[in-house]
Amino acid sequence: MSKRLTRRTFLTQAGVLAVGLSGSSTLLAQAARAANGKRETAVVFVLLRGGVDGLSICAPYGDAEYYKARPGIALPKPRSGGRALIDLDGYFGLHPAFASLEAVWREGTLAVLHAVGSYAMSRSHFDAQEFLETGTPGVRGTTTGWMDRCVGAIPGSAITEGIAFAPLEPRAFLGQEPVLVTENLANFELTAPGWRNEAERVLRQMYGQNNGKIAEIGRQAFSTLDVLRASPALRSLPANGARYPVSPFGSAMKQAAQILKARLGTRCVFVGHEAAFDTHSNQIASNEHDFPNVADSLAAFHRDLGKQMDDVVVVVASEFGRTVEEDGSKGTDHGTGGTMLLMGGPVRGGRVAGKWPGLAKADRHEERDLAVTTDFRDVFVEILRKHLRVENPGALFPNHKAGDAGVLR
Amino acid sequence: MSGPANSPLNGRAAAAHLLNRAAFGPRPGDIDRILEVGLEAFLQRQLHPEPEQEGLAAKIRALPTVQMTASEIVLLHQRDRGSRASIECPLDDLRSAKCYRAVESENQLLEVMVDFWFNHFNVYVYAWEPSVPEYELRVIRPRAFGAFKDLLLAVAKSPAMTYYLDTFISKADRMVNGQLVRGLNENYGRELLELHTVGVAAGYTQRDVVDAARCFTGWDFGGWHAPVYEFRFAHENHDDGAKSAFGLELPAGGGVQDGERLIEYLAGHPATARFLSWRIAQRFVADDPPATLVEKCAGTYLSSGGNVASVLRTLFASEEFWAAPIRRAKVKSPFEFATSAIRAAGGTVSNAKPLSKALSDMGMPLYECKPPTGYSNRSTDWVNVSSQLHRINFALSLGSNLFPGVAAVPPSGGAEAAVRKFNRDILGAENSVTSAKHAGEVRDPGKVMGLLMASPEFQAK
Numbered sequence: 088m089s090k091r092l093t094r095r096t097f098l099t100q101a102g103v104l105a106v107g108l109s110g111s112s113t114l115l116a117q118a119a120r121a122a123n124g125k126r127e128t129a130v131v132f133v134l135l136r137g138g139v140d141g142l143s144i145c146a147p148y149g150d151a152e153y154y155k156a157r158p159g160i161a162l163p164k165p166r167s168g169g170r171a172l173i174d175l176d177g178y179f180g181l182h183p184a185f186a187s188l189e190a191v192w193r194e195g196t197l198a199v200l201h202a203v204g205s206y207a208m209s210r211s212h213f214d215a216q217e218f219l220e221t222g223t224p225g226v227r228g229t230t231t232g233w234m235d236r237c238v239g240a241i242p243g244s245a246i247t248e249g250i251a252f253a254p255l256e257p258r259a260f261l262g263q264e265p266v267l268v269t270e271n272l273a274n275f276e277l278t279a280p281g282w283r284n285e286a287e288r289v290l291r292q293m294y295g296q297n298n299g300k301i302a303e304i305g306r307q308a309f310s311t312l313d314v315l316r317a318s319p320a321l322r323s324l325p326a327n328g329a330r331y332p333v334s335p336f337g338s339a340m341k342q343a344a345q346i347l348k349a350r351l352g353t354r355c356v357f358v359g360h361e362a363a364f365d366t367h368s369n370q371i372a373s374n375e376h377d378f379p380n381v382a383d384s385l386a387a388f389h390r391d392l393g394k395q396m397d398d399v400v401v402v403v404a405s406e407f408g409r410t411v412e413e414d415g416s417k418g419t420d421h422g423t424g425g426t427m428l429l430m431g432g433p434v435r436g437g438r439v440a441g442k443w444p445g446l447a448k449a450d451r452h453e454e455r456d457l458a459v460t461t462d463f464r465d466v467f468v469e470i471l472r473k474h475l476r477v478e479n480p481g482a483l484f485p486n487h488k489a490g491d492a493g494v495l496r
Numbered sequence: 497m498s499g500p501a502n503s504p505l506n507g508r509a510a511a512a513h514l515l516n517r518a519a520f521g522p523r524p525g526d527i528d529r530i531l532e533v534g535l536e537a538f539l540q541r542q543l544h545p546e547p548e549q550e551g552l553a554a555k556i557r558a559l560p561t562v563q564m565t566a567s568e569i570v571l572l573h574q575r576d577r578g579s580r581a582s583i584e585c586p587l588d589d590l591r592s593a594k595c596y597r598a599v600e601s602e603n604q605l606l607e608v609m610v611d612f613w614f615n616h617f618n619v620y621v622y623a624w625e626p627s628v629p630e631y632e633l634r635v636i637r638p639r640a641f642g643a644f645k646d647l648l649l650a651v652a653k654s655p656a657m658t659y660y661l662d663t664f665i666s667k668a669d670r671m672v673n674g675q676l677v678r679g680l681n682e683n684y685g686r687e688l689l690e691l692h693t694v695g696v697a698a699g700y701t702q703r704d705v706v707d708a709a710r711c712f713t714g715w716d717f718g719g720w721h722a723p724v725y726e727f728r729f730a731h732e733n734h735d736d737g738a739k740s741a742f743g744l745e746l747p748a749g750g751g752v753q754d755g756e757r758l759i760e761y762l763a764g765h766p767a768t769a770r771f772l773s774w775r776i777a778q779r780f781v782a783d784d785p786p787a788t789l790v791e792k793c794a795g796t797y798l799s800s801g802g803n804v805a806s807v808l809r810t811l812f813a814s815e816e817f818w819a820a821p822i823r824r825a826k827v828k829s830p831f832e833f834a835t836s837a838i839r840a841a842g843g844t845v846s847n848a849k850p851l852s853k854a855l856s857d858m859g860m861p862l863y864e865c866k867p868p869t870g871y872s873n874r875s876t877d878w879v880n881v882s883s884q885l886h887r888i889n890f891a892l893s894l895g896s897n898l899f900p901g902v903a904a905v906p907p908s909g910g911a912e913a914a915v916r917k918f919n920r921d922i923l924g925a926e927n928s929v930t931s932a933k934h935a936g937e938v939r940d941p942g943k944v945m946g947l948l949m950a951s952p953e954f955q956a957k
Contacts, residue, residue: 137867210686210705211696213869227697254859255872256880268880274857275882279892282943286892289938289947293931297952300879301827305888305952308881361866367662367683415679416665421686453702 128433128474129347131356131388131401132234132259134220135381137364138212139405140419141426142457143374144185145199145439149178152446156412160370160419170375175199179439184378187386191430195437196389196396198494200427202444202460206452208407210421212365215406220258222464222484233467234355235262236483241475245352246310252339253359260357265307270335272342273322275315320349329391332383336360340384344391347399354475364405368416389430397432400474400495402466408457411446424457427466433474433495440494465492503818507531512924513823516957517780518542518812519604521836524921539812542605543641543805552600559589562629566655566717566725569626586625590632591862592848598835599845609640609804611831612779617651617692618870619660621863627717627725628863631656644772644802645763648692652684652759653727655717661687661868664716666709668735680735685709687868689742693762695771700742707741711754769797776807779873781817782825789816824956827875830858832957833887837894837949838902840922847901854899857886888950895946906942914941918948929953 146162147153154161162182165174172180173189179199181189191197207225208215218224222233238249239262249266251257260266269275279286287309294305315321323345331337339358346353362377385403389396404427409419424444429436444450444458452458468489471480481489503510511530515522518539530538548556556562561569569586597607613636621628635654639647651657658664667679685708690696714734717725729752739746739754744761746754762768773793777785792814793807800806811817828836834855838845845851852862859878865871872878893899897906907914915936919925931951935944948954 209696210702211690212867213690214696251880254856254861255877255883266880267882269882270857275885277885278889280898285938286943286947289934290888290950292934293947293951296934297930299952299956300876301884301955302952304879304881304884308885308888311881312885365683365867367681368665413678414681415667415669415677416662416681418662418681420682455702 125350125352126398127350127352127354128398128476129354129356129400130237130470130475131343131347131358131399133358133360133385133401133403134216134257134259135364135403135405136212136216136359136361137405138215138407138409138421139364139426140366140370140374140409141201141405142408142411143370144182144378144426144428145175145179145201146172146182147178147201147443147446148172148180150446152411156446158413159417160413176439182374182378184375185382187379187383188389188430191386191389192437196430196432196434198429198434198436198438198440200429200440200461200466200492200494202424202441202457203404203427203463203466203492204407204423204425204459205462205464206423206459208423210407210423212406212421217258219404219406219463221261222467223486224464229261231262232257232259233483234259234357235264235266237471237475237477237480238264238266238355240471240477240480240483241354243352243354246307246314247346247351247353249355249357250343250346250353251357251359252342253357257357257359265310267311270339272315272346275311277312314351318349318351321345321351323348325387325391327390327393329387331387331391332380334380334384336362336380337384337387340388341391344388347392347395366409366418367414367420368418370413370418385428385430396430400429400431400433400470402470403428403430404463410455411451411457412455422456423452424459427463429466429494435494435496441492461492462487465490466494469493469495503815504820505818505823506926508920508924508926509823510535510818510924512922513818514538514812515604516836517817518608520598520607520832521839521957522922522924523839524842524917527921527924539605539809542603543808545603545606545641548597549600549602552596555596555600556593559592561586561589562593562633564626565630565634566624566627567723569629570725573626586629587621587863588849590621590629591852592845594862595835595845595848595851598831599838599843605808606637606640609808610637612776613640613647615865615870615873616775617647617657618865618868619656620866624656624659627654627656627659630654641805641808642803643763644768644797644804645760647804648763649756649759651692652688652712652755653715655725655727657684658715658717658727663712666713666715667733668710668713668737679733680706680709680713682706682709684712688712688762691868691870693771694742694765694767695774698742698767698771703740704742707739708758710735710737710739711741711746711750711758714752715755763802764798766794766798769794769802773797773807775873777811780808780811782822783874783876786816789814792816824953826957827879827955828957829871829875829878830855830860830883830887831862833858833955834890836957837891837954838904840918840949840954841894841897841904841906841945843894843902843904845902850900851902854886854890858883858890884955887955891949891954892943892946895944895949896940896942904942904945907945909941911936911939911941911944914944915948918945922948923953 148164163171165172165180170183205224220232221229223229251268256268294302331341343356363373366373408425409422414420442460448454464484464487468480469491471477473495511527635650661684662681663684666681669679670677686705689700714730718728738748773790796806796810897904915932935947
């Protein structure tokens with residue numbers, strides 16, 4: 088507890104102490120330099136908001152029930168011509184729009200985890216996202232997110248320890264720990280043409296001498312400015328010929344790679360992505376439109392980081408899966424068991440992980456949704472324990488008897 | 497009204513509080529004007545909107561698509577196919593009208609409530625762009641202060657909502673050659689319960705969701721080839737079986753009345769009274785509104801037949817609203833911040849595009865909230881480091897009258913006068929706020945105003 092307060096106090100006071108000092112000699116610039124170059128592990132949590140249909144990302148074409156339940160939207164079996172599934176293991180096939188990730192799968196650093204979730208989740212987007220981000224399924228109004236608690240449990244004081252590429256602070260980072268929230272690092276700068284230094288000096292005093300949440304966030308903003316101004320490595324170009332899609336998600340993944348490559352002590356990255364994943368109707372066309380952006384951005388990130396992927400685990404999740412059966416509009420409604428993608432050197436990849444519950448009516452949750460065989464908290468706990476080396480990570484998920492999900496090596 | 501009279505807030509502070517909550521913040525001189533007529537008279541006037549003043553009305557008339565129906569906009573697009581200008585028009589026009597009205601309209605509370613209800617019944621503009629202008633102008637705006645059940649029904653029957661939440665393609669499940677052919681889409685049925693009426697904690701089941709959705713099978717906007725997009729009940733698509741939704745039993749054969757009866761039932765349900773009262777109190781009073789206030793408002797809701805103006809009267813008359821700790825306890829949303837800054841600067845908007853871009857940078861692109869949940873009314877959700885930096889940049893630019901598309905009036909007199917006026921006329925403060933001391937070190941009055949609008953004190957309402 089005291090450590091958490093220390094980091095927060097340090098960061099928010101640093102923004103004030105920098106008043107009057109030249110930018111390069113601030114405490115935070117020193118902290119950034121100290122972190123610079125140091126090899127650390129990181130987790131990138133990608134949240135596909137809207138409830139993506141995991142059974143379309145990775146379809147169980149070997150299950151006859153799949154074609155029975157989805158006569159209008161099931162994807163064609165591998166090698167059947169046209170936009171057919173990409174065979175993974177003789178039973179599951181990857182959506183053809185995910186082709187750019189096939190090589191990562193073959194290399195053994197990409198896994199699909201089906202039937203993940205929690206029965207305390209809700210078929211409400213809002214509730215289910217909250218439960219996933221706070222790590223407390225069934226409990227509304229939890230005041231901290233699991234990534235905030237994770238940052239609090241990791242040693243270090245860089246403001247860049249926790250970063251969210253999102254328009255607003257995600258609930259995964261709700262809590263006391265400072266977090267850098269941004270959609271575009273490149274325009275994170277104070278603009279006051281002709282009087283920036285004067286304006287900045289006055290603003291630092293104003294925010295330094297006020298109390299309350301806004302003043303504190305303002306002080307963190309100035310701390311962040313100090314770090315970013317001292318880190319030219321943040322403007323590095325994608326490496327290894329990686330090409331990101333020109334899209335908000337592509338841009339977010341590119342920036343995530345930039346900040347990880349700059350080695351500024353970043354440990355927890357959140358990337359939010361909202362597209363037409365809530366496919367109540369015309370799902371085939373929606374997925375064809377939205378999936379390439381997801382897959383190609385992830386593939387570019389993987390290529391860009393290259394060897395550094397040994398230090399990174401990317402978790403792609405959504406608030407719930409969708410109904411096993413298609414609805415009346417060639418779409419699917421809100422379901423329960425969902426799907427995660429896990430990518431990175433530490434991942435036991437090249438396989439569909441978890442226990443497959445089957446699609447038969449009797450095997451479904453409430454005869455309707457894919458059942459849950461892996462609690463999503465077990466995935467987080469395993470990553471925290473094995474990858475981020477957090478001591479006793481189970482304690483960060485109250486009222487849950489945590490086990491490993493078996494997704495990492 | 498017992499509230500303001502017994503409030504611990506003094507006159508100027510009380511007027512500033514009311515203008516920050518029931519309006520988009522004070523313009524120079526507003527606090528004095530309101531104190532002259534009295535807070536109660538001001539509220540009465542706000543609950544009875546008058547025709548928009550001519551200058552504003554003329555600006556809005558100049559926005560071609562704001563007045564148009566969905567059918568008219570689609571026709572316009574077909575006529576000038578390929579003209580980029582007309583294709584981008586509806587969203588630009590919507591944003592312009594919203595910004596003009598929030599900054600300039602004398603019907604401030606109406607604009608706050610239109611914003612509130614649009615957000616409560618959110619549709620994403622790019623779902624079906626041509627349907628959104630009439631949704632705001634003809635469905636929501638005329639019913640902002642009336643009976644909630646009328647608003648709920650008009651929304652349910654609007655082309656925008658029947659499209660956005662898939663009601664228009666939801667049909668009865670049928671047996672064909674012994675095989676079940678699914679037709680039902682439960683999207684609207686779920687959100688009607690969760691977001692529009694009783695709330696997610698009300699205890700409804702999956703069965704309630706399905707039966708609620710069944711009530712609205714056959715509700716559409718006439719189909720894509722209709723000459724005019726308007727509500728149509730396509731009986732052949734309706735599920736005419738018996739239904740049971742959240743305690744309402746509907747016998748078979750109800751036709752269009754299934755949906756109408758369910759809406760009437762839900763609008764009158766105590767869970768709806770509480771949920772709406774909580775949302776309104778969260779918007780106007782506090783992120784975690786006092787339970788006593790929610791109960792008062794819910795009581796008024798039920799006794800007034802769900803009349804929104806009555807609920808607002810109760811809220812503004814409550815001691816909870818006027819309690820000292822409530823003042824400046826909420827952070828302005830980006831839209832509230834930007835419009836209140838323009839008003840504080842005595843400004844007007846002539847081109848809303850740069851302002852819209854700035855709002856996107858602050859995390860709140862107007863009309864672009866994708867999920868049906870709408871934007872958060874919890875003010876702390878809007879606070880983060882990059883949003884704060886973008887707010888500061890906007891304020892500094894506006895203060896120096898350099899922000900494109902907005903004309904600000906730099907304060908007359910010197911820097912000291914600028915500080916004094918901002919304290920007194922905008923913040924309603926007796927004593928100088930902390931930031932004023934520092935802002936006063938700068939000699940240019942416009943820069944002083946910019947710094948004060950960038951201050952922590954001005955982010956709160």
